[in-house]
Amino acid sequence: MNEGIRHxxxxxxxxxxxxxLLTIAAGGGVFISGLYRDTPYxxxxxxxxxxxxxxxxxxxxxxxxxxASRGSPRxxxxxLGGLVYLVYTYxxxxxxxxxxxxxxxxxxxLGCSLYALIGGxxxxxxxxxxxxxxxxxxxxxxxxxxAVLAVLFYxxxxxEIVPALMAGEIPQSIRDNGTPTNAVxxxxxxxxxxxFGITAVSLWRKRALGYTLAGAILSYGVLLMLAILSMVVFMxxxxxxxxxxxxxxxxxxxxxxxxxxIWYMRGLKSSPVPK
Numbered sequence: 001m002n003e004g005i006r007h008x009x010x011x012x013x014x015x016x017x018x019x020x021l022l023t024i025a026a027g028g029g030v031f032i033s034g035l036y037r038d039t040p041y042x043x044x045x046x047x048x049x050x051x052x053x054x055x056x057x058x059x060x061x062x063x064x065x066x067x068a069s070r071g072s073p074r075x076x077x078x079x080l081g082g083l084v085y086l087v088y089t090y091x092x093x094x095x096x097x098x099x100x101x102x103x104x105x106x107x108x109x110l111g112c113s114l115y116a117l118i119g120g121x122x123x124x125x126x127x128x129x130x131x132x133x134x135x136x137x138x139x140x141x142x143x144x145x146x147a148v149l150a151v152l153f154y155x156x157x158x159x160e161i162v163p164a165l166m167a168g169e170i171p172q173s174i175r176d177n178g179t180p181t182n183a184v185x186x187x188x189x190x191x192x193x194x195x196f197g198i199t200a201v202s203l204w205r206k207r208a209l210g211y212t213l214a215g216a217i218l219s220y221g222v223l224l225m226l227a228i229l230s231m232v233v234f235m236x237x238x239x240x241x242x243x244x245x246x247x248x249x250x251x252x253x254x255x256x257x258x259x260x261x262i263w264y265m266r267g268l269k270s271s272p273v274p275k
Contacts, residue, residue, distance in 0.1 A: 011119035012079070014112050015065035018086065019058060021109040025093070026053035028102050037098040039178035041240050046097065048234030049089065052227040057082055060223070073129050074268050077212065080120050081219025086113035088192065088224070092183040126208035128272065133211055137267030138260075142214050143204040145260055149221070149253075150196040156246075157185050215268070218261040225254035 028035050029050030036043045061082045067075035090110040097106070164171040173182050199217055202210030228250045235242055 008076075008120070008123040008125065009069050011116050011123060012065045012069050014116035014119075015061055015079075018109065018112045018116065019062055021105055021112065022053060022058050022061075022086070025090075025102055025105045025109055026050040026058070028105075030054055035100055035102065037100055039176070040238060041235070042097075042177045042179070044234045044238040044240055045177075045231040046093075048231035049227045051234075052223070052230045053086075053089065056226060057085060057223055061086075072270060073132050074215075074265050074270075076120075076124070077129070077215030077265075077268075078219045080117065080124075080212075080216035081221075082223065083113050083117040083120065084216060084220040085223045085227075086110075087117055088187055088220070089227075091187060096177070096179045096181075096183040121212075124212055126212045129215075129268075130206075130208040130211040131272035132269050134267045134269065137211075138263050139203055139206060142218070142260060142264055143200045143210075145256070146196045146203075146214070146217065147200040150193045150200070153188055153193055157188060161185060215261075215264065218257060218264055221257040222254065222261050225250055225257055229254060 027050075029047050036046055038046070061079060064072075064075040064079040064082065068079050087110065090106050090113065093106040094103075094110050160171045160173060171182065171185075173185075174180075195213070196217065199210055199213040203214045204210070232242055232247050232250070
């Protein structure tokens with residue numbers, strides 16, 4: 001086996017402790033009544049996301065880690081996207097969820113996911129992954145889509161934050177969640193949305209980095225949008241108000257993201273494409 005592949009596959013082994021920790025964390029949220037000590041509005045969202053983490057993200061991580069260890073570049077990109085989802089999710093859990101009996105599980109899960117993501121990216125054969133894409137890969141379409149998403153969500157979050165700052169008030173989402181800040185705003189504007197922009201530019205220029213990040217980010221986007229839709233369902237079930245236009249936007253984004261991911265991955269072959 002190639003030395004680089006061996007190094008890359010070492011990080012796949014972190015999927016084992018991640019799977020155990022995720023089963024405990026997400027399973028606890030779904031099945032342990034009273035685990036969360038947060039506002040009812042926040043709890044409904046947390047349980048809705050836990051359900052998707054348990055029944056979709058967990059098996060996705062396990063299956064893609066196995067297939068990636070067998071040499072599937074497509075599986076490796078989805079695995080990286082699953083790790084982005086977990087880092088994002090458990091930064092929120094570690095910092096915004098009120099202290100509960102699973103706090104150390106959240107911290108351990110965040111740590112394992114973060115290092116698996118860093119290791120997976122550092123050891124990824126990005127040039128080899130790019131070589132596996134055909135000329136029919138929708139490079140420009142995906143680049144434009146990611147750039148539009150970055151602009152859309154900056155506008156969406158700033159349209160809530162800036163008026164609140166100017167009025168000297170607290171944004172409604174923070175009041176509803178009962179948290180010091182909205183961790184989603186922080187993560188999106190400081191990390192996720194800039195990464196969308198970097199990926200869009202890199203992919204447009206057909207850089208190896210862009211090909212790898214685009215597959216991971218599209219996979220992350222599908223998982224996150226699905227989790228958001230689950231949150232909406234749980235909020236409605238618990239009788240909490242839902243902003244219908246935002247619900248429609250996230251539903252449309254889930255469908256578009258899934259379509260983009262399938263379209264993009266269809267251009268990825270299991271071995272380098274002859275040029």
